[in-house]
Structure formats: structure tokens, C-alpha cells
Amino acid sequence: MKVGVCIKRVPGSDSRINVGDDAQGPDLADVGWEVNPYDSFALEEALQLQESGAASDVVVFTVCGPEGDAKIRDALAIGKRGKCGASKAVRLDDPAFAGSDAIGVARILAAAVKKEGIDMVIAGKQSIDGDSAQVPAMMAEILGWPSVCEVTDLEVDGSAIKAWRAAGSGKREVVALSLPCVITADKGLNTPRYPTLPGIMAAKRKPIEVVDAGALGLDTSTVGASAALVTVAKWSPPPARPQGRILEGDASAVVAELITLLRDEAKVL
Amino acid sequence: MASGILVVCEHEDGAPKKTAYELLSKARSLAAELGGDVSAVVIGSANAANLGEYGASVVYTADGSEFSSDGTGSWASALAAAIVEADPAVVLGAASVDIRSAFPRLAVRIGAGMASDCTDLFIQDGVLIARRPMYAGKAFADVSISSSVALYSVRPNSFPGAAPVGGSATVSPLSVSHSEAELASKIVGVEAPKSETIDLTEANLIVSGGRPVDSSENFDRLIRPLAEALGATVGASRAAVDAGYAPHNEQVGQTGKVVNPSLYIAAAISGAIQHLAGMRTSRVIVAINKNPEAPIFQHATYGIVGDIFEICPLLTEEAKRQGIGR
Ligand SMILES: Cc1cc2nc3c(=O)[nH]c(=O)nc-3n(C[C@H](O)[C@H](O)[C@H](O)COP(=O)(O)OP(=O)(O)OC[C@H]3O[C@@H](n4cnc5c(N)ncnc54)[C@H](O)[C@@H]3O)c2cc1C
Ligand SMILES: Nc1ncnc2c1ncn2[C@@H]1O[C@H](COP(=O)(O)O)[C@@H](O)[C@H]1O
Numbered sequence: 001m002k003v004g005v006c007i008k009r010v011p012g013s014d015s016r017i018n019v020g021d022d023a024q025g026p027d028l029a030d031v032g033w034e035v036n037p038y039d040s041f042a043l044e045e046a047l048q049l050q051e052s053g054a055a056s057d058v059v060v061f062t063v064c065g066p067e068g069d070a071k072i073r074d075a076l077a078i079g080k081r082g083k084c085g086a087s088k089a090v091r092l093d094d095p096a097f098a099g100s101d102a103i104g105v106a107r108i109l110a111a112a113v114k115k116e117g118i119d120m121v122i123a124g125k126q127s128i129d130g131d132s133a134q135v136p137a138m139m140a141e142i143l144g145w146p147s148v149c150e151v152t153d154l155e156v157d158g159s160a161i162k163a164w165r166a167a168g169s170g171k172r173e174v175v176a177l178s179l180p181c182v183i184t185a186d187k188g189l190n191t192p193r194y195p196t197l198p199g200i201m202a203a204k205r206k207p208i209e210v211v212d213a214g215a216l217g218l219d220t221s222t223v224g225a226s227a228a229l230v231t232v233a234k235w236s237p238p239p240a241r242p243q244g245r246i247l248e249g250d251a252s253a254v255v256a257e258l259i260t261l262l263r264d265e266a267k268v269l
Numbered sequence: 270m271a272s273g274i275l276v277v278c279e280h281e282d283g284a285p286k287k288t289a290y291e292l293l294s295k296a297r298s299l300a301a302e303l304g305g306d307v308s309a310v311v312i313g314s315a316n317a318a319n320l321g322e323y324g325a326s327v328v329y330t331a332d333g334s335e336f337s338s339d340g341t342g343s344w345a346s347a348l349a350a351a352i353v354e355a356d357p358a359v360v361l362g363a364a365s366v367d368i369r370s371a372f373p374r375l376a377v378r379i380g381a382g383m384a385s386d387c388t389d390l391f392i393q394d395g396v397l398i399a400r401r402p403m404y405a406g407k408a409f410a411d412v413s414i415s416s417s418v419a420l421y422s423v424r425p426n427s428f429p430g431a432a433p434v435g436g437s438a439t440v441s442p443l444s445v446s447h448s449e450a451e452l453a454s455k456i457v458g459v460e461a462p463k464s465e466t467i468d469l470t471e472a473n474l475i476v477s478g479g480r481p482v483d484s485s486e487n488f489d490r491l492i493r494p495l496a497e498a499l500g501a502t503v504g505a506s507r508a509a510v511d512a513g514y515a516p517h518n519e520q521v522g523q524t525g526k527v528v529n530p531s532l533y534i535a536a537a538i539s540g541a542i543q544h545l546a547g548m549r550t551s552r553v554i555v556a557i558n559k560n561p562e563a564p565i566f567q568h569a570t571y572g573i574v575g576d577i578f579e580i581c582p583l584l585t586e587e588a589k590r591q592g593i594g595r
Contacts, residue, residue: 011404017407017408131386136373150369168281176455244566246571269532
């Protein structure tokens, strides 16, 4: 089984995002970049499948420009000595991809996954910049594969797969499916490892293949800004919260005051 | 010509969820401006007819046996069938796990654009605009969709659910055909939770505990009783979850649940940016923290500078004494 992992480079979860008064997009000049945290769970799961013998090969995919290479190297650096993690990365990069919406990105990834002969795709449940949680299931639909989103436990037995996902009200559902398929990773699936020094050295020798629309055989009128159905018309900072009130005094008086305020002033109890 | 609004109404054991009423109310007011009817679609066995009282003129139902057990792909087929019948311009669903799984597949299948986890929907110059948080709520984007049908998932508790308006709906069963890919995945088991709780993402009242709670026993002693006294759902910070004090499904934040309650009580939670990502749209935030400089106070509606080991039991007592949560 050949596993593909989709990885996106995103502003770090602790970065400040400032939206200008001109309602233009956020200024990302000074943010630090990370591998999307959910993609780290996806990668770790793929590597564990490789280490258990369930996966023969792991390939990393990303839709990004050359600025993504540093984070791709980080991903390629994770893994056990001897069983050295992902074998290569495929960076999908073409001027025609710029401005793609989620369907566009899914078309690009689906074409690449097909070209590489991938049997199982593991992606993150959501990217923490766009927060759309759309690309992986869209990819599955384009490929005609089943998908299970937000998986917290995965069992692979040959081509038979079981995936656990959180349903409503604290329930967990067990979904049975077969290859090929798309899975999205939620927190709880595993604990991602960090790159090690030997891993970082090994990653330097791993190939990052740059693949464009032509090589994918992708019709460029189906991707990029001109094909996007969803556009951002305006940006704004989060709505300001009213000035808060610190309640002071003896603990039991403060507690009684809080309950009264919540009930009579805020009307939430 | 596509017109009107189709609302995906989810239910729990046959009874429509609160989100169904929230979305129907919003759909009614949007349809009044945009024109067209409000219709509903219900998947699985549920009391569909009474949705007419909340403004749906037609309720499409998909109630085959495959829907009792399978919620992954076949929802997309059922929704696609409903869209063929209703021919809506707008489809609304709650940002629930089933919608998050189905809407993207549906979007590709019918060539529709989709906006996820919207917190507001409004009309500007005759065009429907969705406002949605991005970058974990650090920025908001006003999004427009150009396809003839547009899909929106909406964060629970974003809109009030209105009282019934007293109409009646025609119930129209759908005939659904499934793709092979969808039939290749099937729900084969459901593991019930230890206790019956309202899902965090839909909860109206939440009490969350942080790392200083210090053990799962203390969660049981401090946080859960307070939540119970208020009729609230329990949440936790990632630090508390990773330390094993609370289960994963109770984590709030960037890598946990995104919640949108009327009241969020943060007990000994510092207010890290990744925690805020999950709860910053809460209407009222209460911070209980012994450090007056804790960042959570900058977001709090009400703050108590104090020790949770003292404050939480007092709050629980006071809530009981005042008969809250009953
Ligand atoms: C990629 C990424 C994703 C993350 N995702 C999440 C997420 O989803 N959710 C999340 O919560 N975090 C997340 N984090 C972690 C986040 O950065 C913080 O580390 C975490 O939220 C801290 O939890 P805490 O506030 O419970 O603990 P602490 O940071 O230890 O804060 C405890 C607070 O309690 C106060 N305190 C101490 N003792 C008492 C007492 N007895 N009574 C009252 N107050 C007291 C302290 O003053 C302090 O403010 C993420 C981090 C990263 C890097
Ligand atoms: N540009 C991209 N390159 C590679 N993978 C991506 C890209 N965008 C999204 N993904 C994958 O899809 C998941 C969900 O992303 P999204 O739908 O954007 O929230 C991410 O966690 C990634 O695994």
C-alpha cells in the first residue's frame, strides 16, 4: 500500500494575524510558518503504517511555491532510522494554480495522487489558515473514493480499513471501508514525532519533485483564480469585545454577584 | 432558475436538533429578502412534518435503511437528490461532523461553491454574503459564492431559533441512488459515551478547566459538579487533556472543538491564543484565574481573580442555592 500525505504550510498557531483597515487580506510578512498541525497527525499515522509494514511507501504532497520547501524538508526528516520516513515529496506548483479555491486545490491534489498510484491518502482535518475543512473530502469525491473525516483511531488490515470518528454527543462511530480511500486526521490519532538530526541529514538527500499542470494533465481552466467559485469580498478584524469587569471582594460575595450578573444582566442562566 | 433556501435539518433520535430551528429561522428571514421558498431535508427516520411549523414548505426525506447506519458518503447523495427536487439557490447546514463530511463531496458533485463554519449570513446589494472566521478567528472574511447553488455550513448557536410560525409542510420522500464509492464505506459500530452529554460544539453553556485542575479526580470534584449545577457541558484546555485529566473530545481550541456558547467559564485557563481560537466567539466569557495578568482576562466579560479550588465549589453551591440549571 502506497500512502500519500497532504501537507500545507500555514502561519504558526501562535502568530498574530493583522487585518489592515483597508479590509484587504491579513499581512503575513512577519509570521512564522509551520506544517499545519493536523497534517502532522496525518504524517505520523502514515509513518506508523509504514513501520508496522502496512504501508510500503509514503509520499508527501503539497500545493505551494518554492517557499514551502523548508517545511517539506521538516516533514521528510521525521521517521525512524532504517525505516526512514517519507521517500519523497511532490510539490505541485504552477502559475495557473494561484488563487485556487478548495475545489481547485482538491483537483490538483487528486490529479497528483492518481499519477503517483497512491492507495490511501491521509490529510489533515482542517488547515488552520483557511479553516475550511473541505479539500480532502473534495479530493475523495473527484477520485471516486470513499472518505472518512476527523479520524481519531485507524486500523489497517490488508485492504480492509476501520476508522473511528467522533459523532455528536460524545459518541464514536466505527466506519469500515476498503482501499483506495481518503482519511482525515484529528487530534488524538497519535502523537507526532519531531525531526531528529539523522533524519534532517537524510531529508536533505530526498527528492522534492516539482510538478506542474502540464505534467498532471490538468485542464488549467478548472483551477486557479478564474475557476474559483468562492471569493473573499472583504476582511475584518474579530469584533471587539466589550470591556470586561473584574469582580472584587470576599470570595462568597463575588461568587453570588457573578451568578446574579449572569442571570439578570447577561441573561445567560 | 434556482431559488429559495434548502435547510439540512439534523436530528437526534428523531427529534430535530436545535441547529435545525436556528437555520430554519435564519432561512426564513433570508428568503424574505432573496425571494423563493424555504424547504428542508431530513436524513434518516425523524419527525419531519412538524418542521412546517418553523417555516419549511416542503420537507424532503431520505429514510432508507442505509441511512440508519451510514453517514459518510451517502448523505451527499441524499442531499444531491433533494437539491434536484427543490432547486434551491442556497443550501444551509450546521457545521456538524456529518455536514463537514458530506458538503465538500456534494459541492464537487453539483459544481457548487462552499463556505464553512459561517458565523453570519446577510444580504448586501442583493447578494448573500457569509461571514466566517479564518486563521482560527483572528480574522473574519466576508465570502461570496458565484455558483448557481451555494453551500454554507453554519456554526451552531450563531442565530437564535425562532418560535413556531404555524405552517404545515408537504412531506416528499426522495429516491436516492448511491455511488459505488459511497457504498464502499459503512458505519459498523457506535460507541456510546460514558455519560449522556450535549455536544460541546452545540452547547449553550460550557465550563472548562485548565492544567492547574491537576487530575481527573479534581475535574470530577471541581469542574463537573459546577457544570452540572449550571446545566452546562464540560470542556478543557489542551494542557489538561494532554496531561490526561480530561478526554480528547472535551478539548476546546485550535486542535480541539470550536465552541460558540452563550456562556463560557474558563477555570484556571491562561487564555493562550490556541485556546482562544476555540472559544473567542462565546457571547459571555467568565475567567477565574489567580493571576490578574492572565491573558484570558482581556477577553473576559466578567473576571474573578482567585483560586479555582476555592471559587469553583462556592460557585457550585451558589448556583444550587439560587436554583440555576433547574
Ligand atoms: C499547534 C498547537 C495547538 C494547540 N491547540 C490547543 C487547543 O486546541 N486548546 C488549548 O487549550 N491549547 C492548545 N494549545 C496549547 C496552548 O498553547 C496552551 O499551552 C494551553 O492552552 C495552556 O493550557 P492552560 O491554560 O490550561 O494551562 P497553563 O498555561 O498552565 O495556564 C494555567 C492558568 O491557570 C492559572 N492558575 C494556576 N493555578 C490556579 C488556581 N489554583 N486557580 C486559578 N487559576 C490558576 C495560571 O495563572 C494560568 O493562567 C496548542 C498549542 C499548539 C502549539
Ligand atoms: N495547498 C495544500 N497543499 C497540500 N495539502 C493541502 C493544501 N490545502 C489543504 N490541504 C490538505 O487538506 C487538509 C484540509 O485543508 P482545508 O480543506 O484547506 O481546511 C489540510 O490539512 C491538508 O492536509
